[in-house]
Amino acid sequence: MQKILSSTWAKGVLFCVCLVPIGLLVWRVIQNDLTANPSQFLEHRTGDWTLRFVVITLSITPLRKILRLPQLIRFRRMLGLFAFFYGCMHFTCWIWFDKFFNWPDMWADVHKRPYITIGFTGFVLMLPLAITSTAGWIRRLGGKRWQTLHRAIYITGIAGIIHYYWLVKSDVRKPVEYGVVVAILLAWRLGSWIVARRKQVAGATARRPEPTTAESA
Numbered sequence: 625m626q627k628i629l630s631s632t633w634a635k636g637v638l639f640c641v642c643l644v645p646i647g648l649l650v651w652r653v654i655q656n657d658l659t660a661n662p663s664q665f666l667e668h669r670t671g672d673w674t675l676r677f678v679v680i681t682l683s684i685t686p687l688r689k690i691l692r693l694p695q696l697i698r699f700r701r702m703l704g705l706f707a708f709f710y711g712c713m714h715f716t717c718w719i720w721f722d723k724f725f726n727w728p729d730m731w732a733d734v735h736k737r738p739y740i741t742i743g744f745t746g747f748v749l750m751l752p753l754a755i756t757s758t759a760g761w762i763r764r765l766g767g768k769r770w771q772t773l774h775r776a777i778y779i780t781g782i783a784g785i786i787h788y789y790w791l792v793k794s795d796v797r798k799p800v801e802y803g804v805v806v807a808i809l810l811a812w813r814l815g816s817w818i819v820a821r822r823k824q825v826a827g828a829t830a831r832r833p834e835p836t837t838a839e840s841a
């Protein structure tokens with residue numbers, strides 16, 4: 625497994641796999657097979673894939689550690705960028721088919737409808753993450769600051785779930801399922817942060833020199 629994940633072609637294969645959802649959508653457009661409500665169908669599919677890619681991106685670090693596959697980190701940036709790509713598609717469907725590029729109407733919706741407000745917040749938060757995803761930006765910001773900024777992907781995930789929960793009228797099972805997965809991922813991150821912190825404190829205590837007789841007197 626480690627060998628496959630480290631291979632040069634693994635990224636290429638994953639890239640092609642990530643294009644399958646959009647490829648299938650394009651295929652359905654060509655075939656004119658978009659159900660009775662094409663705009664809603666496209667909005668829902670792209671929304672689903674945005675949330676799926678956000679959750680997949682969030683699960684890379686836990687999986688890497690639990691499965692002891694450090695190579696998985698190679699794919700995180702690409703997966704995050706695909707989350708942004710599907711987010712852009714989702715936003716485009718809405719602004720095009722629902723709002724007909726009427727920007728004042730769009731802002732009115734962002735202000736008026738809470739589920740749009742929260743979805744929009746989640747989307748906007750992805751922008752700085754996509755912009756700063758390059759090696760140059762990691763260098764410019766410094767590893768620590770870059771990591772802190774990129775934790776915003778959790779907020780996008782939570783915003784996406786609330787957005788989904790608020791827009792479904794009756795059957796909330798799907799958004800709740802996503803919520804449980806993200807809660808587990810967050811709990812895991814918090815747990816490993818606490819363990820690392822304890823180790824750090826224990827290490828610092830062990831390194832502290834024993835007080836001399838004069839000091840302890």
Ligand code: HEM
Nearest residue numbers: 667668671672674675678715718743744746747784788791
């Ligand atoms: C610019 C920001 C966004 C806007 C304007 C927006 C708008 C919409 C609209 C209009 C719908 C369909 C509602 C309906 O037909 O009742 C929808 C569905 C959805 N959106 Fe968004 N959204 C945004 C951002 C996001 C983000 C960031 C995520 C995920 C992280 C997301 C995930 C979803 C999901 C999962 C659905 C439901 C799909 C389904 O029912 O299968 N959206 N969104």
